[in-house]
Amino acid sequence: MSRVAPHRIILGGIALAIVVWCVFALRWDWLPKYLPLIGQGIWRTVWILAVTTALGFLLSIPLGLAQAAGPWYLAAPARVFCSVIRGTPLLLQLWLLYFGLGSLFPQFPWIRESDLWPYLRQAWPYAVVALTLSFAGYEGEVMRGAFRSVPRGQLEAARAMGMPRFTILRRIWLPQAIQRALPTLGGETVLQLKATPLVATITVVDIYAVASRVRQDTFIVYEPLLLLAVVYMIITGVIVLAFRQLERRLPSRVA
């Protein structure tokens, strides 16, 4: 693969020409003025992505475990939770939490007097909760399959050795389930990144909200959207590469 196919050189040339045309023919004079804001927006997008993915993954482990091996009174609620999360649009969940719960909370005096109230009046906790629950719902389904796919013999062997149940989970079951879920986890993280711009609709200022503001301020239509697409593609590329590295570091046997 060291030799580049000739048609790739031509296609690359066309792509380069389009990029050069975009740089010189389109309006980018607003860029320096908004650069600090863009930096903050990217940081907030990445921050929300990292926090909600981590929390959502932690939440998906009990959800998957309950569905794969739990008693019915744990499995049924977990299954209902996953179906509801996966069956309704994230935008609606976000608005239900922010506008719906947000309009109910002030009716209760004890909530307004609690220490949490300053946070409940801001938008980002609702964004984090909604995105976390969404990720947990989708990933819980993946973890259910991953827990089920660990060979039974290994768990039986561990039990026969007299290993306590929690140690079995920690040493045998969970590591293998995570390893099996890892390729899907990368894809789910990219999907989660693509869900983050929705938080802009509840006034969280991520990179999407910054681009919308640029469009409102300057009446430029395409350029901020192109910048947005490029930013998301770069973050996606970083996520894909990171997960590829992670998968390479874990030993696996391809049958």
Next chain:
Amino acid sequence: MTGALALGSTLDLLAYSPPGWGANLLRGLWNSVLIALGAFGLGLVIGTAGAYGKLYGGPVTRDLLAVYTTVVRAVPELVLILILYFAVTDVVNQLLVAWGQSRIQISGVAAGITVLGVVQGAYATEVLRGAILAVPAGQIEAARAMGMPPFLLARRITLPAMLSFAIPGLANLWLVATKDTALLAVVGFGELTQETRQAAGTTKAFFTFFLAAGVLYLALSLVSGVIFGRIEKWARRGQPNVGGSGR
């Protein structure tokens, strides 16, 4: 307590006749289903063409299709919808002006179907490509050896044989399509989420209305699940049941 009371007293806002907003919600649901159906159909057409292009096309076609699927799957739908919405309207109007016609306002349904269809097409390309690859190569080779022309081969052998492999992925895509219609609310199109927001904003009963819309979406996806289960069973007819996942 007061919350529960507030919820109870706002339930009659969901009534079907005009003091209630039920009719608006159902009209929104109808619009959502319409757009989802259109986008899913367009996505299937693009996906079939894309899958064939990726498998049997020349090197240039393959590279261009790879760029298409990669870009669409890496950029958020919300951003794509905005870019395509403006771009499609712009291109159509410039073509019309070039032909000496007057500018038109593209209807929300048409724009929504086009935009979501292009997004769906990228995912459908990958689903169908995988499904076509799963068809035993010998069957396709045998048909080719019998001198079957390509279109007849696709219609009689490849497409029916790959259907059972493609249905689970396509069912997922359909659910994504129904949920992605909610994103059109951001562009201001009157589908279910947008109608809900209007109703909620007017009556201030946010919780009730968003909950009601959630129930409608959930019902849609549950019904779709049942229908796709039937279709999958039909597509698998005659295939031996290979243990394991009995869904």
